[in-house]
Amino acid sequence: MADTSQPKSFQEIILRLQSYWASKGCAIMQPYDMEVGAGTFHPATTLRALGSKPWAAAYVQPSRRPTDGRYGENPNRLQHYYQYQVLIKPSPPDLQELYLGSLEAIGIDMALHDIRFVEDDWESPTLGAWGLGWEVWCDGMEVSQFTYFQQVGGHDCKPVSGELTYGLERLAMYVLGVDHVMDMPFNDPQSPIPLTYGDVFRQTEEEYSRWNFDIADTDVLLRHFEDSEAECHRILAAPEVDPKTGKRIVMAHAAYDQCIKASHVFNLLDARGVISVTERQAYIGRVRALAKACADAFVTTSAAGAAA
């Protein structure tokens, strides 16, 4: 039975989403332990959307978008924020209804609000991925991305995964009726030590905004980019059979970590304003080449459903 009461804090909304999607059969996973720009980058989405094996996962993913830093001053822009991500393969026929159920679970009363599915074709040039779907609007606010993956890393998705991405801060601010993200209760305001989002993140938003925009050493970052790229290719170039164990071990995930790193470094360079429009395309192309190579490797693994 869904809790029909209004949630009181940011974390309660996360907890309700977790239990809702757990009750719908998703494996509740943990955030990926690397800097990523969005929940999609988690291998539980990017790689698991590939291949024939059924999959159902939900998780919170801390995400970093250096260019969105506003020193903690903007009511709803952050360079570090949380996404909630659901990926189900194959997409179930009632995915829209399941999704709407999740909104009710966090206290959005469908009888009072205006929910809309507005065309938004999703494309990740860096992941070589695209899908069709919508941004979901609640009273004019985008609360989620809803996508049917068609291709990832240049591979056709067969079967198709349904992906849901919730921007947690924005959604929670809306549900909790908060105007400035930093004022949002992080835990229950009745707790012995009530904490707001600002108590937890104001300091870091300031620090990272400054670092992202002005301090990050672009020469070092450029080098990191080259290193990650080289390492990714090197990992994938290793022979499939591990001479030590004698097993076939294709290191798609290890290589993909390097792809994630390159992508994040690129975002940092972008925030430092040192990447021109034309160079941008070239960098994105290089990250895409890595993502594609990792996807090529992953589909040959048994985790993707390839014959052993």
Place this chain on the structure above:
Amino acid sequence: MPDLLIELFSEEIPARMQARAAADLKRLMTDGLVEAGLTYAAAEAFATPRRLTLAVEGLTGESPTRREERKGPRTDAPEKALEGFLRSTGLKREDLEARDDKKGQVWFATIETPGRKADEIVADVLESAIRNFPWPKSMRWGAGSLRWVRPLHHILCILSENGEARIVEMDVDGIRSTDMTTGHRFMHPMRVQVHGFEDYAAKLKRAHVILSAEERAETIWHDATQAAFAQGLEVVEDKGLLAEVAGLVEWPVVLMGEIGETFLDLPPEVLQTSMKEHQKFFSVRDKTGRIVRFVTVANRETEDNGTTILAGNKKVLSARLSDAKFFWENDLRVAKDAAMAPWLTQLGNVTFHAKLGSQAERIDRIAALAREIAPVVGADPDQAETAARIAKADLSSEMVYEFPELQGVMGEYYAKAAGHPDEVAAVAREHYQPLGPSDDVPTAPLSVAVALADKIDTLTGFWAIDEKPTGSKDPYALRRAALGVIRLVLENHLRLPLTPVLEAGATPHPEPEYHGDERFPERLSMEEVLSQKTGSAWAIGRSVLAFLHDRLKVFLRDRGIRHDVIDASLAMPGADDLTLLVKRAEALSAFLTTEDGENLLSGFKRAHNILRQAEEKDGVEYSFGPDPKLAETNEERALFTALDAAEERIAPAMDAEDFAAAMSALAGLRAPIDAFFEAVQVNSDNQMIRRNRLNLLHRISAACLAVADLTRIEGG
């Protein structure tokens, strides 16, 4: 006769695709039904966010039986041939008929294809329509392989006749047809049985779905303008937005809200762009043109009459606008305190194109070129240079990073904030113009100078690095730039010989790498080769000019001027002065539509042809002045007189660029030329007379060719 009702119910169809999809459904179905032998009285298609609907009235119940007669082998042909014939027709020997034919007795078969029930045909045609639907983008879902714009859930397909409806049975990848529709997603999420179109539309309305997109749009516009009017305000019209919003709702409910006081200082373009792009809000303005309210369209009614929805929308707007305000205030600081200098520095780090350098380098080139052009268009060179230097500064601003479509618009605000005079600031906005064939062309001299410099730098630059448009590929919008140059020159009546400007524009660009002759395929005349003009700037300028001429032809063709008329004008000196060129082409075009013009043309062609043939045969050029004393006939003498008179008028008219006068002078030659050809045999046996007459023909030809190259005109 039965009526057909089809509804394809899916997850939300993108608004921009709905109208087209409804039309496609109608076309595919009616074409398919007719091809299968059915007829119908009327058909209408509808679309909502979740459904495509087609109602066909007065469909025939079945297709007619078709009889086809086929001729087979002769009766005395080998058995094998007969067997083959029987196999191909599916008949037995006793079904055949032997008849006499020209070549003897021949077997004839009559094949009868029985008519099919409408049900069967509808099912086939609909399945094929679904499987081959021309969505701009379609997708798969789940584990299936069917493609649709978004997952397809239900197919309603019924034939109704005499108040009774029956389901047209079909199954497309597991979706079975029914006689049920579905109401509004939230206000009536139930399945509803229907037995005909009227019933369907009425039940949908009760289930909070307005089927017709026009009706939804009308409701929205009516309610929005009423709400605004009641407060003495006016909704900013936006047809594209209205159509889009009508495609986002099945049950439109208009809500008007206030824009927070703190945001009213933002430029109206910013408010409008932000509200439209992000929120799909209409802007509502007061009598002074200030945008003070927004209109949003919800998809449902609520118990609290939209209070919660409106509050939510306002909050979202505030968040969006505080972003915009943040950009605006930061940008203004850079403009006011630092005169935009940091932006210009920043543009040094932004690559315009890998082979054409940074934006800052590009701006340097444009500024230098604007200086050169300024005097010709009546602008002050120093001011033109200043304006060019700041015109693109806003590309580094935060607002333009967020809303690229506001480039130039913001530049004007920021340039004013930086203390530049209005006419210099306006260049930031106007130098991008004209953006399309129907966009306004700037007229202020400063704006014209920089707009031309900008476009010419782009053209010569991409020419220098060999990135000319090919076929349908024009990634750098060079055709648009060329049309911009053409319209800037013509609509401002500029007398601007382009050759030196194009050369000046090409000079700072990288030296092209030559690949033999293929880069500059235009053949060089001996004169050009002998002149020292063989540098790359000259070659680029020449090639860009040829491109401009090509685009000019397209431009003038749309204005009803034939390509050969343009060619005839292009071949004349001063063709790089587009205003002069068009003046000549227009006069010639008008002249050729007159009877005099038409006849003169044939007279000219006759003279020219005879002359050319004679010159070819004799191997000499007959350009030596003819002697009137050698004239034998009155007609010949009259022609001399007429030529004297015409030439006397043509020369000053040409000097005054009065092409109409020059051509009317030519028109005076028409009768004497006609009479001359009527009475005189050019190829006389007397060689002296013949030579004199050929020289006379040359005079006719030369008089005409002084005005335009009539050899290029077709017909005559």
